Amino acid sequence: MNIKKITMRSIIVLFVMIIGFYTVLVSKSEPNGQVVHATSIVHNSYKDAKPFSLEDRHGNTVRLSDFKGRTVLMTAWTTWCGECREELETLHHIQQHYPENKLKVLAVNLTTEETSLENVKRFLGNEPMKATVLFDTKGIVKQRYGIYGIPISFLIDPYGKIIRTFPGVINQKDLDQWLPN
Template identity: 30%
Template sequence: MDTWTWGPLVLHQYLVIVLAAAAIGYGVLNLRLRRNPERAAISSAAMSGALIWLLVWKWGWVLTDIQSIWNNPQTLLYFSGGRYAAWLASAAAVIYVGISLERRKIGRPVYSDSLLAAILGGYVGYLALSAALGGKPSIAEISGAVLGIAILIVWLTGSRKFSPKVALQRMLLFGIGFAVLITVSDQLKDRGVNLIGGEGEIGLRVGQQAPDFTLSLLSGEEVKLSDYRGSVVFVNFWATWCPPCQAEMPYMQQFYTNNEKDRVVILGVNETQTEASLPVVKAWVEEWKLTFPIPLDRTGEVGKLYRVQAYPATFVIDEEGIIRQKHPGPMDEGMLESALRAIRGKK
């Protein structure tokens, strides 16, 4: 998986990119407001708004799946509220920042201009970092990043007269810039063109052929990844002692039950070399009533082959054996369904 490990600390690439993009946005905000007497107040409100967004997004999970939380409270530690909670968090953050700055009697043109510039800067940073760290950047990613940087430069070097007219012009630039970025990205992405070839090569990047492997099931029968060609396969690496694995297993089983007839397979690769004993694995499988195949990675070779450094970790593989998504950390049913729709929607 795309992770960095320092001792017991494991950082996922996606999280690093998001945090770095947020830092870039914050830097753009302060750059836009340099030498402005209101910079400290606006920066403080923006930071508080970001913290509110994070809290509402995280604890919005309570509103999206109350029954699961009631059955298994530890899910609160491992899942967020998802897309709907993100929208709710965005609304809460915008309302807070607006009220906070209005109370301080800071001019709307000043804070609206700088905050929009910060959002654009963060988004451009996200695009650029995704392209740089993705291994094989697509034309869509690179074009979006370059175009976004150009728009941001025009914004930051433009007039610093924060009048209502200038604020309106900036808002229009913001809207047009985002519309162009999204349109160009979608158009190029639909063509499926990459600057660097490699579609179908064996590897662990998205777009590459998943490395094949052969393992034994709990029943003793051998299973091979390539045997499932023609089905969408979720290869999930897990262990019984792993709390987030325990949290996601009910969702895995429910998802498998709902989609098994539509040629969807979950291969729950147990990292058996980390377990106390094989009977422990069997006991947990029976406790969770798992019906999908449980291959046993007795030596840990398959986990090493897939560079799994933290559990759980899931690779989503399409009908042709191509890796389409990678998910470090636990997945709930909504995330699993979304991953399946993303693959099926391309057909």
């Protein structure tokens, strides 16, 4: 066998091992016996939520630190993402279901991924939203949270730690399971 074949086979074996290791990490059992599925990721290290300051629909500056002491559900979305548009209604209902002193829902529009801020505002119209809509016009949240796929939600505890990441559309059942008491 020549060196190229051996090298190629070694790379393939290494790639398969990495995929297998990742799969085991994502689907391992939690101490309480629950299985963590690939649709949500536990941050065992409880990383600090990265600070940000964004404008809301009314031009007010909103900081993540404004919600210190409260649990925050932060979701990243765009208007061109069909799942994101559907999820906006879910976020509205989630915020309606929980009092704001227990859970604050922030719907962060990745405005750098949109054609314009005006188009996003036109999309939102004058519809009342219980969730607070914020505009990431400089890509700060996208960069600080390493967002590469949407929708994605981060559950941040009252101490500012990310305790759960939900890639894809979130639902109330998933959230109920992970909300701190």
